[in-house]
Every structure is written in structure tokens, then in C-alpha cells.
Amino acid sequence: MVIARVVVDVPLAHLDRPFDYAVPDELADEVRAGCRVRVRFAGQLVDGFVLELGDTTEHTGKLAPLAKLVSGEPVLTPEVAELARSVADRWGGTMTDVLRLAVPPRRAAAEKRPRADRPAPPEPPDPAGFARYPTGPMLLDAVAAGAPARAVWTALPGEDWPARLAELCQAALSGGRGALVVVPDGKDLDRLEAAADRVLPKGSFVVLRADAAPDTRYRRFLDAARGSATVVLGTRAAALAPVADLGLVAIWDDGDDLHAEPRAPYAHARDVLVHRAHLASCAAVVAGTARTAEAALLVEFGWAHQLVADRATLRAAAPRVQALGDDAELARDPAARTARLPSLAHRVARQTLADGAPVLVQVPRAGYAPGLSCARCRAPARCAVCSGPLGISATPGPGGSRVPACRWCARxxxxxxxxxxxxxxxxxxxxGAARTAEELGRAFPGAAVRVSGRGSGVLATVPGGPAVVVATPGAEPVVEGGYGAALLLDSWALLGRADLRAGEETLRRWMNAAALVRPGGQVVVAADAAHPVVQALVRWDPAGLAERELADRRELGFPPITRMASLTGSAAALAEFLEAARLPDDADLLGPVPEPPRPGQDTDGDRERYLVRVPRGEGLALARALAEVQGVRSAKKVAEHVRVQLDPLDLI
Known part of the structure; x- marks a missing residue:
């Protein structure tokens, strides 16, 4: 008798294990590892994946047969199955939760398409693109040879990073291996796809994007699962995509919070790819204009090496950065420290426009006036119904009026x-960006003003020529030849946030905008020149700030030096949860504190949050302990759920 071990699609923690089913004789020739089936479970028909086939079982009773073969297509490869199990264990989730992210819903029409042939391997890439980095050509050679080379790549200002990532994929293909590249959003994915079209053989890669039609996404997924396309480009969910003969994983701009999965088990794409590189013994590249503390830790541990340019090359490629708080500027303009657009920024913008070049203006907030306060006492204005913050949107109401409305309930x-x-x-x-554009339109009446961001639409590119481009972080459009100047306004909104990653995130956003400025251009940042983050921008030293952040977090015991778990629920549920949890001996329990209110959700004030901190080496033990409690509570059918999240981004 053939035995099928099946992971069933049941979202209960105590059932997070495979179950054995008998394969009926009429299905014996069609059922294979990785295919979709339907089984009878607890009196109901549920979906599942066959993990493996065997001829023995530990079940002592009679095995139930498979109810139905949904599809004989092996969509769950052994590598992805192993990865899904490992991710679930590492982040305290269930394998079913991970598989929902890894395998898209079935579309029968796509499975009827014949299997395409794998294109012939291309020639190795030209190393000239990586020649500005002393060890860049060596990295290409190592990837082509199939060596498990690991690098933290800090890209130069103005670098054509999509072309460099496409060349890394070409190197992997030339050695007969596959590649997987993850970027934050669709705008970056479009640029990467265009670069891949130029250097990779036709049919050798697929693009997995969240906004693709279900039929298109499943068709492309099948091309990767069948091994027809051995390069996968995509956003965070693509980190779990099947890739034949995986030889390289890469992630661009790993500090972007879009890489953090908002659904259980809440794993970060960077961490998934680093873990996948370890399991597959393949090359890995963590890339970005800036550098995170997590990437700095990989370098410190020796797991990865730095891929950086020398200072002479950097100085030739970087724009000139000026801060408004330096002594010379304060002597010229005493109001520079408090003015939103001081004279230095105005002079730089006016001169750049006169030279016929565009000016980029980065504003942290979208909308028109996203924050309002009382005109007399300056108290934040709140909604009378839900206590949400009041603001004015970018879109005027009837008759051109702008009526304040709640940003949570929209009243x-x-x-x-x-x-x-x-x-x-x-x-x-x-x-916000809309009002900033309105003000700059009056300040520079002869220049075109364009807005890129949420509400007004994200622009991928803008034409050259004199224009003012106002954008929110991450929505900065690309212009051919680069911007002549960039103005980074409202620095207090970024640096003043109550967030563990405020400094790191601020530098990342500033450097991503400043990197779009042409060599020799000017960048003006409206911030105190003595601030460490501003100094890192002036020196263009993201590695130095990342190392400083890492040292500070080591002293304070914050991630990534430690691993933390966030437990959220009512006071009674949390007390019961913690009493049952067998935490590691050196676990440190912090809290409780009231749960921070979330937009659009009312809170009764009874929900609290604990943080559990352990040394990094005890992270897996912590995840197992929390998953064990979740399983016990699930088996007891406890009504109230406790939200468990490991390595959350929002610790403060």
C-alpha cells in the first residue's frame, strides 16, 4: 500500500504536522510528491499538499484514503517544502501559513499548457559593470562557478542597480544555476524586469508580482516550478518561490518595510532569503544604497563580506551634500534652523532650474495637511467619534473646499x-506633499511642478528639463541623467519618530533620494549638521552608521543582537499564555504596556503587549516555546487569540 504524507490546509496550531493517508489504487499512478489533493479531515473535505510518498506509517489504526486528486502537478517542490517548515519553526508559525504565501491558488487552464524547454545558458556577463567595486568581478566569477559567495553590497550613488542585479542573474545562469531576486515594490520590479530583458535569454526568467492577474501569476509560478524559467524576480512573496538549481538569492533595499510580511508568521524577506541561502548552500547578496543593522551583523559575523567602492570612486560619483545647520549657513541666514525652505535650499533650487535641470524635493508626508492642531493651544486635533487624527486630503472637496476629516474613520x-x-x-x-507642491509652485512660477506619491499617483519616470518634482519617500521618480539637486525637507518628521529604527530608516530614505542626483549635483538636507545621521549622509557613510547602530543595540540588548517576540492580547489571556510558556532560562520579559492603537480600529484599553527577549542563539528555542503554547491553546479551543510575532519592526 502506498502511503501519502499530507499537510492539510487547517489553520490550527495543534494540527501543524503531516498526516498519513492511503493512496487508492486508481490514483496510485497519478499522485506524486508536491501535488494538490483533497482529504477528509474531522468530517470535512479540506485541501492539502502531498509532502512525500512511502510504504510505512506510524499510525496504528486504519488509514483514510485520499478523497480526491485535485491536480497531479507537483507545485510544492522538496526545497520549498523544507524551507516552509523551517520558516514556520523559526518564526513561531505554522507550515500552512507559509504555504499560503508560497503557492498561489490553482488555475486549471495554466496547467494544461505544455512544458516549455529551458533556454540555453548565456555567456558570462561583462565584469565592467562591477569594476568600480574592487571585489565585484570576483563576486561574478564566484556566482558563475556555483560557489556560496555572500556579500553585503552598498551601491554607489547613481548606480544602475537593476543592471547589476541582472548581471548577477546572468552569471548564475551561465554556470547552469538559478537565481532569485526580491525588490520592495512594483516600481522597482519594473526597472529590474527591463534590465533582465536586456541581458537574460528570452524565457529564462519570470516576474512574480502581487498585482498580477491570478491566471498570469499562476502561469509564471508554474514556469518556475517546472524548471522552464530558472530566474525569478518579484516582491516579498517571491522569496518562497520555487527555483530549479538555486545558485543565487538577492534582495534590494532590505531596509524597506515593504519586505516585512504583514501576515503570519510575519517573516522578513531578507531573513527568509538569508536562511534559504544557508539551507541551499548558494550565493547571497544583500544590496542597497544604505545599510541596515541586520546587514552589518552579517558582515560582523563573517557570514558575508562587504562589496563597496573605494573612497576616491565614491567621491567622484556622489553629489555634494549640505546641511542647513552648519555654522557658515547660520551666519548667512540665522533663521535657517527653523525655516522650512531656508535661503540655501531656495538658492540651490533656483540655480538648478536656471541651468535647465530638474529638482527633487522629498517630503515625508503625503496629502495636503495630514496633521492638524488647535490654532491656540497647539493640541493635536482629534475626531469626536473615534479619536483619530484630523487631516486635510490632497483632493479638494466640492467647490474646491478642503474640509478636515478623520484619517481613521474618514468622517x-x-x-x-x-x-x-x-x-x-x-x-x-x-x-504634506500636495501643499508643498502648491507652495513651490508660487515660489518658482516659471517651473513645472509634479507630485509623486500616495493619493496623487506614483511616477516611475519624469522627463528631463527644468521642473520641481515633489515626492514622498520611496516614490521618487527616475530622470534620465539624474536630478540637478535634491532638497530633503521636514527632517524632524523622520528623525523625531519614536522608533528604534528612526535613524537607520531616515538615512535610507535620504540616500535613496540623494542617489538620484547626478555626480557634482547638490543635496540640501534641512537638519542639524551635528546629528549623526546627517553626518553619515554628508560623508556618504552608511556602513559607519550601521555599525554605530549595531553597537548601540548591543549595549541596549535590542535586535538584531537579540531576538524578540511580541505578545499581544487581553491581560487575562496574556497571563494565561505566559504561565503556560516554557521560555528559555535566559529569557527577559518586558512589559506589559498598553497596545498601541492601530488606524481604523477602536481599542477598549484592555489589550496589552509583552516583549520577550532572548540571546540570538536562543531564538529557535523561543519560537518553539511560543508555538507549543499556541498549539495547546488551539487544542483547548480557547476563545481569545494571543497575537505572537517574532522580530517585529515596531518595538517602540
Whole structure:
């Protein structure tokens, strides 16, 4: 009798294991490892994947037969099955949760397509693109040879990073290996796809994007699972995509929070790829214009080596960065420290436009006036219904009016009565991109003004010529030849955030914008020149700031030096959860604190959050302990759920 070990699609923690089923004789020739089946489980028909076939079982009773073969297509490869199990164990989730992210829903029409032939391997790439980095050509050679080379690549300003990543994929293909590259969003994915079209053989790669039609996404997924296409490009879910003969994994801009999965088990794409490189013994590249503390830790541990240019090459490629708080500028303009667009920024923008070049203006907030406060006492304006923050959107209402509305429940606030001083007038406490564009349009009446960001639409590219481009972080469009200048405004909105990663994230956003400026151009940052993050930008030294962040977190015991788990629920549920948890001996319990309110959700004030901290080496033990408690609570059918998240981004 043939035995099929099946992982069933049941979202219960205590059932997170494979179950044995008998394969009926009529299906014996069609059922194979990785295919989809339907089985009877607890009296219901549920979906599942066959992990493996065997002829023995530990089950002592009679085995139930497979109810139905949904498809004989092996969509769950052994490598992805091993990875899904490992990710679930490492982040305290279930294998079913991971497989929902890894394998898209079935589309029968796509499975009827004949299997395409794998294209012939291309020639190795020209190493000239990586020649500006002393060890760059060596990395290409190692990837082509199938060696498990690991690098943390800090890209030069103005670097054509999509072309460099495509060349790494070409190197892997030339050696007969596959490659997987993950980028934050669709705008970056479009650029990467265009670069891959230029250097990779036709049919050798597929693009997995979240906004693709279900039929298209499943068809491309099948091309990768069948081994027809051995290069996969995509966003965070592609980190779990099947790739035949995997030889390289790479991630661009790993500090972008879009890489963090918002669904259980909440794994970060960078960490999944690093773990996958370890399991597959393949090459790995963590790339970006800036550098995260997690990437710095990989270098410190010796798991990866730095791929950076020398200082002479960097100075030739980088723009000139000026901060508004330096002594010379304060002597010229005493109001520079408080003005939103001081004279230095105005002079640089005016001169750049006169030279016929575009100016990039980065504003941290979208909308028109996303933050409002009382005009008298400056207290934040809140919605009378849900206590959400009031703001003014970028889109005017009927007749061109701009009525304040709640940013959580969207209820308009035609009248306002301050609960503290009963004043009825409002003022803008935060200025968004739309209002900034309006103000710059008046300041530079002869220049075209374009806005890129949420609400107004994200522009991928803009034409050259004199224009002011106002963009929110991550929405900066690319211009051929680069911008003549960049103005980085409202630095307090980034540096002043109550966030463990505020400095690291601020530098990442600033450097991504400044890297779009042509060599010899100017970057003006509206911040105190003495701030460490501003100094890192002026020196163009992301590695130095990352090492400083890592040292600070080591002293304070924060990730990535340690691993942390966030437990959220009611006080009673958390007390019961922690009492049952067999935490590691050196676990440190922090809390409880009230759960921070989330947009659009009312809170009754009873929900709390604990943080559990352990040394990095105890992270797997912590994940297993928390998963064990979740399994026990699931088996007992406890009504209240405790949200468990390992390595959360929002610790503060």
C-alpha cells in the first residue's frame, strides 16, 4: 500500500504536522510528491499538499484514503517544502501559513499548457559593470562557478542597480544555476524586469508580482516550478518561490518595510532569503544604497563580506551634500534652523532650474495637511467619534473646499471645538506633499511642478528639463541623467519618530533620494549638521552608521543582537499564555504596556503587549516555546487569540 504524507490546509496550531493517508489504487499512478489533493479531515473535505510518498506509517489504526486528486502537478517542490517548515519553526508559525504565501491558488487552464524547454545558458556577463567595486568581478566569477559567495553590497550613488542585479542573474545562469531576486515594490520590479530583458535569454526568467492577474501569476509560478524559467524576480512573496538549481538569492533595499510580511508568521524577506541561502548552500547578496543593522551583523559575523567602492570612486560619483545647520549657513541666514525652505535650499533650487535641470524635493508626508492642531493651544486635533487624527486630503472637496476629516474613520469635521481650550480654529501641524507642491509652485512660477506619491499617483519616470518634482519617500521618480539637486525637507518628521529604527530608516530614505542626483549635483538636507545621521549622509557613510547602530543595540540588548517576540492580547489571556510558556532560562520579559492603537480600529484599553527577549542563539528555542503554547491553546479551543510575532519592526 502506498502511503501519502499530507499537510492539510487547517489553520490550527495543534494540527501543524503531516498526516498519513492511503493512496487508492486508481490514483496510485497519478499522485506524486508536491501535488494538490483533497482529504477528509474531522468530517470535512479540506485541501492539502502531498509532502512525500512511502510504504510505512506510524499510525496504528486504519488509514483514510485520499478523497480526491485535485491536480497531479507537483507545485510544492522538496526545497520549498523544507524551507516552509523551517520558516514556520523559526518564526513561531505554522507550515500552512507559509504555504499560503508560497503557492498561489490553482488555475486549471495554466496547467494544461505544455512544458516549455529551458533556454540555453548565456555567456558570462561583462565584469565592467562591477569594476568600480574592487571585489565585484570576483563576486561574478564566484556566482558563475556555483560557489556560496555572500556579500553585503552598498551601491554607489547613481548606480544602475537593476543592471547589476541582472548581471548577477546572468552569471548564475551561465554556470547552469538559478537565481532569485526580491525588490520592495512594483516600481522597482519594473526597472529590474527591463534590465533582465536586456541581458537574460528570452524565457529564462519570470516576474512574480502581487498585482498580477491570478491566471498570469499562476502561469509564471508554474514556469518556475517546472524548471522552464530558472530566474525569478518579484516582491516579498517571491522569496518562497520555487527555483530549479538555486545558485543565487538577492534582495534590494532590505531596509524597506515593504519586505516585512504583514501576515503570519510575519517573516522578513531578507531573513527568509538569508536562511534559504544557508539551507541551499548558494550565493547571497544583500544590496542597497544604505545599510541596515541586520546587514552589518552579517558582515560582523563573517557570514558575508562587504562589496563597496573605494573612497576616491565614491567621491567622484556622489553629489555634494549640505546641511542647513552648519555654522557658515547660520551666519548667512540665522533663521535657517527653523525655516522650512531656508535661503540655501531656495538658492540651490533656483540655480538648478536656471541651468535647465530638474529638482527633487522629498517630503515625508503625503496629502495636503495630514496633521492638524488647535490654532491656540497647539493640541493635536482629534475626531469626536473615534479619536483619530484630523487631516486635510490632497483632493479638494466640492467647490474646491478642503474640509478636515478623520484619517481613521474618514468622517468630515466641518466644525471643531478644542476639548482643551474650546478654540474653534485649526492650523497645519504637518505639511504634506500636495501643499508643498502648491507652495513651490508660487515660489518658482516659471517651473513645472509634479507630485509623486500616495493619493496623487506614483511616477516611475519624469522627463528631463527644468521642473520641481515633489515626492514622498520611496516614490521618487527616475530622470534620465539624474536630478540637478535634491532638497530633503521636514527632517524632524523622520528623525523625531519614536522608533528604534528612526535613524537607520531616515538615512535610507535620504540616500535613496540623494542617489538620484547626478555626480557634482547638490543635496540640501534641512537638519542639524551635528546629528549623526546627517553626518553619515554628508560623508556618504552608511556602513559607519550601521555599525554605530549595531553597537548601540548591543549595549541596549535590542535586535538584531537579540531576538524578540511580541505578545499581544487581553491581560487575562496574556497571563494565561505566559504561565503556560516554557521560555528559555535566559529569557527577559518586558512589559506589559498598553497596545498601541492601530488606524481604523477602536481599542477598549484592555489589550496589552509583552516583549520577550532572548540571546540570538536562543531564538529557535523561543519560537518553539511560543508555538507549543499556541498549539495547546488551539487544542483547548480557547476563545481569545494571543497575537505572537517574532522580530517585529515596531518595538517602540
Amino acid at each position: 468630515p469635521a466641518a466644525t471643531f471645538d478644542c476639548p482643551h481650550c474650546h478654540h474653534t480654529k485649526l492650523r497645519a501641524s504637518v505639511v
